[in-house]
Amino acid sequence: MKVFITGGAGFIGSHLSERLLADGHYVYILDDLSTGEMGNIESMIKHPRYEYRIGSVHDAPLVSELVDRADVTVHLAAAVGVKLIVEHPVHTIQTNVHGTEVVLNAAAKKQKPVLVASTSEVYGKSTRLPFREDHDLVLGPTTHSRWAYACSKALDEWLALAYFREKKVPTILCRFFNTVGPRQTGRYGMVVPNFALQALKNQDITVYGTGDQSRCFGHVRDAVEAITRLIQTPNVYGEVFNVGADREISIRGLAEAIRDAAGSSSKIVQIDYDKAYGEGFEDMNRRIPDCTKLEKAIGFRPKITLETIISDVLAEKREAIAAGNA
Ligand code: UDP
Numbered sequence: 401m402k403v404f405i406t407g408g409a410g411f412i413g414s415h416l417s418e419r420l421l422a423d424g425h426y427v428y429i430l431d432d433l434s435t436g437e438m439g440n441i442e443s444m445i446k447h448p449r450y451e452y453r454i455g456s457v458h459d460a461p462l463v464s465e466l467v468d469r470a471d472v473t474v475h476l477a478a479a480v481g482v483k484l485i486v487e488h489p490v491h492t493i494q495t496n497v498h499g500t501e502v503v504l505n506a507a508a509k510k511q512k513p514v515l516v517a518s519t520s521e522v523y524g525k526s527t528r529l530p531f532r533e534d535h536d537l538v539l540g541p542t543t544h545s546r547w548a549y550a551c552s553k554a555l556d557e558w559l560a561l562a563y564f565r566e567k568k569v570p571t572i573l574c575r576f577f578n579t580v581g582p583r584q585t586g587r588y589g590m591v592v593p594n595f596a597l598q599a600l601k602n603q604d605i606t607v608y609g610t611g612d613q614s615r616c617f618g619h620v621r622d623a624v625e626a627i628t629r630l631i632q633t634p635n636v637y638g639e640v641f642n643v644g645a646d647r648e649i650s651i652r653g654l655a656e657a658i659r660d661a662a663g664s665s666s667k668i669v670q671i672d673y674d675k676a677y678g679e680g681f682e683d684m685n686r687r688i689p690d691c692t693k694l695e696k697a698i699g700f701r702p703k704i705t706l707e708t709i710i711s712d713v714l715a716e717k718r719e720a721i722a723a724g725n726a
Contacts, residue, residue: 407477409436481588577644581620611652622702
């Protein structure tokens with residue numbers, strides 16, 4: 401296959417590229433290096449089946465050229481990270497909504513298949529657990545910037561499904577739950593890389609809120625496996641899939657697990673949400689995926705354990721600290 405990946409120099413995009421190249425496919429990527437990094441793709445830039453373009457997903461002629469050349473597009477370019485989203489809501493809405501529109505519009509010309517990345521954030525404050533793809537979405541008020549992310553991604557989903565129904569574009573939607581692993585940066589607030597660095601530097605581990613809120617963490621390798629299978633499965637168009645592991649852990653429990661795995665003497669401290677994200681921040685209490693639909697479609701569900709995730713992230717951060725890059 402020839403696969404075009406938007407956001408290909410990002411965390412998930414770079415892992416996906418490596419996997420597709422290893423499987424013998426051609427990979428074209430586009431990235432504006434806003435949250436993606438050249439360091440993520442360095443090992444691939446000389447590969448004969450790899451091509452990268454630094455540019456924007458808003459650049460319709462460029463996106464169109466790359467969509468046309470590929471057999472399938474994986475649209476990962478988006479504003480992500482709660483900190484980034486709360487601090488730059490205009491950028492978030494524009495990137496997520498307009499970027500997806502550009503990609504779908506390009507795909508519509510020749511009915512090229514597109515997998516669009518969405519997020520578990522769209523379930524919002526729903527308390528109906530585990531979350532299933534056909535459940536109602538429960539978003540907070542428009543006065544809280546966090547929900548702009550969920551809403552922009554929900555709109556991406558409406559748009560992709562509308563292109564499928566009305567313009568016969570074969571679209572697939574993935575709602576990624578907390579996906580973590582090597583190369584994820586803590587710069588935009590993500591909890592696992594932040595805790596890992598704090599633990600390795602014996603600094604205070606900063607738990608926001610009470611720490612009773614929980615998440616399920618999935619390894620990026622599992623997310624990549626799900627994408628790789630979905631784009632090669634013909635009967636999944638016009639469908640939405642949860643992609644995530646289903647082992648729940650409180651954020652305080654996560655802090656303890658990372659501290660212990662790192663053999664760290666860090667203290668675990670509590671920080672108010674207002675201090676971490678600004679006033680009026682609303683968190684989600686629990687978030688658990690139901691991956692029955694995914695497993696039925698592709699014969700796979702994320703299964704790499706939290707212990708492996710933590711040890712992989714610690715190994716990467718240890719190296720980064722030793723190299724003076726963290
Ligand atoms: N969090 C934390 N300390 C940090 C970063 C995040 O306690 O340094 C918390 C955050 O408030 C949330 C959870 O960890 O409850 C997961 O945060 P992340 O930003 O990784 O993902 P999301 O909120 O999108 O699930």
